[in-house]
Amino acid sequence: MLQVDLWKRVLIWATVVVGLLLAMPNAFYSRVETHNDAVKAIEAGFDTTENRDLAAGWPSYLPSGLVNLGLDLRGGAHLLAEVQVQDVYEARMESLWPEVRDLLRDARDEVGTIRLQPNAPLGELRIKISEPAGMNRAIELVRTLAQPVVSLTGAGSTDLEVRGEDDVLVITLSEAERQALDDRTMQQSLEIIRRRIDEVGTREPTIQRQGFDRILIQVPGIGSAAELKEIIGTTAQLTFQPVVSRTSDGSERPGVGNEILPALDQEGVYYILEQAPVVTGEDLTNAQPAFDQNGRPAVNFSFNPSGARRFGDYTANNIGSPFAIVLDDEVISAPVIQAHIAGGSGIITGSFTVEESTQLAVLLRAGALPAKLVFLEERTIGPELGQDSIDAGKIATMVAFVAVLVFMALSYGLFGLFANVALILNIALIFGLLSMIGATLTLPGIAGIVLTVGMAVDANVLVFERIREEVRTARGPARAIELGYEKALSAIVDANITTFITAVILYVMGSGPVRGFAVTLGFGILTSVFTAIFVTRLLIVIWFERRRPKTIEV
Amino acid sequence: MRLRLVPQQTNFDFFSRPVLWLGISAFLILLALGSFGLRGLNYGIDFRGGTTIRTESAQPVDVGAYRDALAALELGDVVISEVFDPNFGPEQNVAMIRIGAQDGEEAVSTEVIETAEAALLEISPDIKFVSVESVGPKVSGELIRTAAIAVALAIGAVLVYIWLRFEWQFAVGAVVALVHDVVLTIGVFSELQIRFDLAIIAALLTIVGYSLNDTVVVFDRVRENLIKYKSKDLKEVLNLSINETLSRTFMTSLTTLLALIALLVLGGDVIRGFVFAMTWGVIVGTYSSIFVASVMLLRLGVKRDWSKPTDTTGNQFGDIDA
Numbered sequence: 019m020l021q022v023d024l025w026k027r028v029l030i031w032a033t034v035v036v037g038l039l040l041a042m043p044n045a046f047y048s049r050v051e052t053h054n055d056a057v058k059a060i061e062a063g064f065d066t067t068e069n070r071d072l073a074a075g076w077p078s079y080l081p082s083g084l085v086n087l088g089l090d091l092r093g094g095a096h097l098l099a100e101v102q103v104q105d106v107y108e109a110r111m112e113s114l115w116p117e118v119r120d121l122l123r124d125a126r127d128e129v130g131t132i133r134l135q136p137n138a139p140l141g142e143l144r145i146k147i148s149e150p151a152g153m154n155r156a157i158e159l160v161r162t163l164a165q166p167v168v169s170l171t172g173a174g175s176t177d178l179e180v181r182g183e184d185d186v187l188v189i190t191l192s193e194a195e196r197q198a199l200d201d202r203t204m205q206q207s208l209e210i211i212r213r214r215i216d217e218v219g220t221r222e223p224t225i226q227r228q229g230f231d232r233i234l235i236q237v238p239g240i241g242s243a244a245e246l247k248e249i250i251g252t253t254a255q256l257t258f259q260p261v262v263s264r265t266s267d268g269s270e271r272p273g274v275g276n277e278i279l280p281a282l283d284q285e286g287v288y289y290i291l292e293q294a295p296v297v298t299g300e301d302l303t304n305a306q307p308a309f310d311q312n313g314r315p316a317v318n319f320s321f322n323p324s325g326a327r328r329f330g331d332y333t334a335n336n337i338g339s340p341f342a343i344v345l346d347d348e349v350i351s352a353p354v355i356q357a358h359i360a361g362g363s364g365i366i367t368g369s370f371t372v373e374e375s376t377q378l379a380v381l382l383r384a385g386a387l388p389a390k391l392v393f394l395e396e397r398t399i400g401p402e403l404g405q406d407s408i409d410a411g412k413i414a415t416m417v418a419f420v421a422v423l424v425f426m427a428l429s430y431g432l433f434g435l436f437a438n439v440a441l442i443l444n445i446a447l448i449f450g451l452l453s454m455i456g457a458t459l460t461l462p463g464i465a466g467i468v469l470t471v472g473m474a475v476d477a478n479v480l481v482f483e484r485i486r487e488e489v490r491t492a493r494g495p496a497r498a499i500e501l502g503y504e505k506a507l508s509a510i511v512d513a514n515i516t517t518f519i520t521a522v523i524l525y526v527m528g529s530g531p532v533r534g535f536a537v538t539l540g541f542g543i544l545t546s547v548f549t550a551i552f553v554t555r556l557l558i559v560i561w562f563e564r565r566r567p568k569t570i571e572v
Numbered sequence: 573m574r575l576r577l578v579p580q581q582t583n584f585d586f587f588s589r590p591v592l593w594l595g596i597s598a599f600l601i602l603l604a605l606g607s608f609g610l611r612g613l614n615y616g617i618d619f620r621g622g623t624t625i626r627t628e629s630a631q632p633v634d635v636g637a638y639r640d641a642l643a644a645l646e647l648g649d650v651v652i653s654e655v656f657d658p659n660f661g662p663e664q665n666v667a668m669i670r671i672g673a674q675d676g677e678e679a680v681s682t683e684v685i686e687t688a689e690a691a692l693l694e695i696s697p698d699i700k701f702v703s704v705e706s707v708g709p710k711v712s713g714e715l716i717r718t719a720a721i722a723v724a725l726a727i728g729a730v731l732v733y734i735w736l737r738f739e740w741q742f743a744v745g746a747v748v749a750l751v752h753d754v755v756l757t758i759g760v761f762s763e764l765q766i767r768f769d770l771a772i773i774a775a776l777l778t779i780v781g782y783s784l785n786d787t788v789v790v791f792d793r794v795r796e797n798l799i800k801y802k803s804k805d806l807k808e809v810l811n812l813s814i815n816e817t818l819s820r821t822f823m824t825s826l827t828t829l830l831a832l833i834a835l836l837v838l839g840g841d842v843i844r845g846f847v848f849a850m851t852w853g854v855i856v857g858t859y860s861s862i863f864v865a866s867v868m869l870l871r872l873g874v875k876r877d878w879s880k881p882t883d884t885t886g887n888q889f890g891d892i893d894a
Contacts, residue, residue, distance in 0.1 A: 090842075098711065243704070244682055394711045400702035403626065403842070410659050410840035417838060418831035425827060428575040461843050462771055465835060469778065469850065472831030473785075476824040480789065483820040486580075509792040512737055516788055517781035519733060520726045524777050527722035532774040539778065571574075 022559050030552050034443055037545075040081050040450035050076050050084055057082075063285075083453040086222060087238070088460035088534055091408050093401030094238035095246040098394045101207050101231050103200045105389035107141030107191055110199065113303045114163070114178075115143060116323050118189065121159050128152040135186065141196070143189040153182040160189060167194045200231070202306075206388045208233060214249050232394070243396035250391070257295035258329070261340040261352055264289055282348040289349045291342050296332045301325025307376040310365060315375035317366045326362020334358040411464035418468050419445075426475055430482050433572050436557045437478040440549035444474050447545040448538060460534030470542030476513070477550030480506040486572045495570040496562065503555060510547065518543050577826065578819040586814050586862060587807050587870060593863040597752055604759020613762050616769030619716045621673035621709035622649075623685055626666065627692065629699040633667045641691045647684060648672050657841040666702075666841075673709045719773040723754065726780050734784075738791060739875055745868035746787045749860040753783045756856050757849055771846040779853030782828070786821060786861035791869075793817050798874065806873065810866050825858045 022030075043050040053076035056069045076082060089096055115134065122132050122145070130149030138144040147156055157180045164176035177195035181188050191199065204227055215223045215237060224236040240246050262276055265288050272278040272290045281287040305319040321329055332341075333355050342352040343366070353366050423441065426434040448467060452459065485502030489495070521543065524536035617624050627633075633654045642650050649672030660666065671688060674681055685704060692699050707715075727750055735743040754776055761768050793813040801809055832851045839847055 100710075243706075244686075247682070394708040395706065397705040398701075398703060400700065402628070402700075403702040406659065407840055407842055410838060414835040414838040414840075418834035421830040421834060422827050425575075425830060429577075429823065431574060462774060462846060465839070465843055465847060465850075468831050468835045468839075469828070472828030473782070473824070475827050476785070476820075479820050479823045479827075483817075483823070486819075487816070490580075505796075509789045512788045512792055513785040516730055516733060516784040519729045520777045520781035520784075523722055523726045523729065524774060527718055527725070528770075528774065532770055535771075535774050535778075539781075 022556055027556060030556055033548070034447070034553065037443070037447040037450035040083060040453050041446045041448075042080065043076075043082055043084055044449050044453060046076070047084065050082050052076075054082055054084070081453070083456060085449060085452045086456060086458040087404070087408075088458045088463065088531060089236055089238060089397070089399050089404075090461045090531055091404045091411075091459065092238045093399050093404040094236065095240045095243040095399075096395070096397040097235040097243055097246055097250075098228070098396070099233045099235065099250075099391040100394055101204060101233060102390040102392060103203045103231050104140050106199055106203045107196070109303065109388075110191065111141055111143050111189075113320075113322055114189070117163055118143065118145065118160055121163065122147070122156060125152070125155060125159055129156045132187075141191050143187075145187040145189070146185055147187055148185075150185040153185070153187065156187050157182055160187065167192070167198050203388050204231065204233075207391070210387055211235060211250050215246075233391075239401070242398045244398075247393065247396075250387075257299065257344045258297045259291040259293070259295045259342050259344055260332075260336070261342050262290040262292060264352070279342075279344060279347055279349050281352075282350050289342055289352060291344070291349075295344075296341065297321060297325045297329045301328075305379045307372070307379045308365065315370040315372045317370075317375050317379045318363065319366065319379075320363035323362065326360075329362065329364070330358065330360045333364075334360075407461050407464075411461065415464065415468050415471070418471050422471055422475060426478075430572055432561075433478075433482055433485075433558070436554050436561070437475055437482070437550075439557060440478065440554045441471065441474055443553055444542075444545045444549045445471065447549070448541050451541045451545065452538070457537050458534055459538070460531040462531045463534035463538045466535045466538030466542060469539065470546060473517075474542065474546035474549070477506075477510045477546055478554055480510055480513075481550065481554070482572050485570075489570065489572065495567055498570070499558060499562070503551070507551070510551065514543050514547050576819075577822045580819075582815045582818055584811075584815060584818075586811055586866065590867050590870065594867055597860070597864055600759070601752065601755050604755050604762070607759050607762045611762050611765065613758070613768040614765040616767045617670065617705060617707045617712070618770040619712050619719075619768070621707050621712040623671045623688075623704065623706040625669045625671070625685070625688065625692075625701055626655075626703040627669065627696075627699050628664060628666050628702050629696050630663045631665065631696055631698065633665045634695075635667070637695050638667065638669065638692065641695050642669070642671075642688060645687055645691055647688065648674065655841050657844075658837070659840055673712075715770060719770065722773065723776055723780070726777050727751070727754075730780065730784055734788070734791075738795060741869055741872040741874050742791050742795075744872060745865040746784060746791065748868045749787055749857075749865035750780055750783055752860050752864050753779050753853060753856045757853055760852055761849070766845050766848065769845070771843065772849050775846050775849035775853065778850055779857060782850075782854055783857030783860060786824075786857055787865045789820065790814055790817050790861055790866060794866075794869070807870060810870055814862055814866060821858060821861070825854055828854050 052072050056072035056075075059069050060073060119132065119134075122129055128149065129147045129152035131147070133146045135144035135146055147153065160178070160180045161176075164178040164180075167175050167177050175192055175194040177192055177198075179190045179192045208225060208227060211233060212225050215225065215235070222238060224234065226234045228234045235246065235250070237246055262272070265278070266286050268278065268280065268286075268288050270278060270288070270290070275293055276290050277293050278288050278290050281289065301321045301324060303320050303322050305317055308316050308318040310316040320326075337355050337357060340352045340354045343350045351366060419441075423438045426437050426441070428434070430437065445467065448470065451457075481502050484506040485498050488498035488501045488505075491498075493501070518540060521536050521540035525533055525540065528536055635652050635654060638652050639650070642652070649670075651670040653668050655666040655668055657666070669688070669692075671684065674684060685706065689701055689704075727747060730750065731743050731747045734746050757776060757779060760766075761772065790813060793816055794810060797804075797809045797813050797816075798806075801812075804812075829851065832847055832854065836844065836847045836851055
């Protein structure tokens, strides 16, 4: 008859306890937050006594996941930027022109004089040659400049497409190369923005690629969107500097005209460098992960003509000595010059893994934003408004909660109290789930929780109403309860699945605050079904076993 | 003593005047569409682009002075309104300023915001700009499209789900009720000219979910009773089912409304429109699940011969045990 297996009981209580434990840190929000910050700081190498004391403020054996507060609650800035990826095509073609020019000049006998046509469309070079008969030769020559495209989808194709139109030689970027280039531009922009914002050191910024060419940036706690734009706008400083010496003493005096800088990924290693750079990142046109002659991961890079000349001269005169690649006052790497590097391109080898070489290429390119950003959306929310919203939300949730609790108790008596226990657990479980996945709570999200408070009792109401009906047909209380649950189940499942479908669609199609609402609504449905058909039922069964009532009043 | 909203046994005839109920709904829908056609919606910047600035100051808001200060800047369409809320303290005077998207601007222009802020600071030195939001016209167009797709998708998905679980007549009935609720909600927003932004779309989708929740519970009972009383008239079965679930319908609507009203009154003005949409949706949703969905079902008729079970018959979930 009315019974629940022991293992099911254990499982139900275990779920509830885990949920409560996960939710608990949110009750001590600021304490846990300081603890988490301190732990992060210690991991990042700031292992001070002060940080340790702060970290000890919350026991480490307890869960420390918190529900993130969205921008509308914490205050901060939100930007949606569109990366003008086409900018890169143009820069790419500009840097290709000198190479093409030199190549065709050498073949002047066959192709005649050449002239670059102005007003070519973006990402296209149009070159007029005076001897149309030499067109085939010209095409053949320029094709030798084409490189294979390094990307998953573009495998097997080359980056340049060359064709002749009467006496005009047309060079365009191939579709595969454009895609690879777009992808690289986006990666690079993301990386730069991330570095810029990390430098400011705010908590939990969100930097995400959205769709094809957009970047969403959300930084809590920052004063205004304009301030955020300024941070993103400043360009990273990439330089190539001669190395004087290497040291492990950071306080060593570098000497006149020199400076001392730390290594990026080696603890306690410093380089003394000549202050004047040989070349700067402004002269760098490209950097890509590659492999050296021995098949080891490396990074290919190339300079524009003026950078190439300076770099060529310097390397010719300094074979055997190291030079440093410096980004934002940190030495990324300090390879030894193996040979005179002419032609403005080179390769950085070292003990890289493929991942590291990719990372380094990204960092190298990450010097300056590769393309212009256009801001499509910007929002600033002041911290006071966020706090007001939190306060209002708290009060409203409390009032809603109490109203529903009282109403349920009045309507269903003891069974109402069971439902109320389930409702309280329900809210705790929602917070537990939200903390577990590190979800973000927004103002509409709070509304979602309040709505859940109202709707969560629905499953219990369905069951209780059904039990009432079954009691009337008088088949004994135990049977009535069992039938009540059994018969209400299909309505509960259907009703909740349909609501869940809309929550999923909201999540997929929505953004920002709306997404926060979808998350709490969706979780609310899951937890309310769980608490209604498992927890309340178990409570009723336990009560029933103890009391064995002859009649029940629902 | 128990609080009983609905007597234990009810025997209302919900279908004595089907023409009246459908007529009322049809009239309200025409009214909503008429209002939408004539006045349109008061779209927020999410959907039409532009900037909103929320200001707060200790001095009372002088809308006229604000307007004069901003008019000098020639920013085009500027709307200023004072915001009132029981949560505000005595020193809290809040205004919302909406500046339309600037002609020929693809993106957000920082200068517009800066000049507007400077002009306001001049007339009210202690003014604070607690939130500033700008959406470029490019994004707002997309947001409208995505929102419309989301609502259509939700309705489509639900249609398919109910069709699979019940019969197509049920699905049509439920969806007609849904569209009814969504149209009436949009109608109220257009009639009262409440700001219609992204959050309202979320509310619309929740209404879709809620209205359905209600309809499905009634339909579930209808299905059960159709099997139980094989020879009963469809009208009687529908009436019986609605009466049997009436107590639950009221209980759930009431608890939800209790929660929503608490939020409507105390939740602050930032989400008031959103909560209003949901409150309204719960009321129409409850009405429509009885008077629209069921009446539609009665009109369409259903298959009565459940003796040959099909794969959509019965309680697939009936045997789950806790």
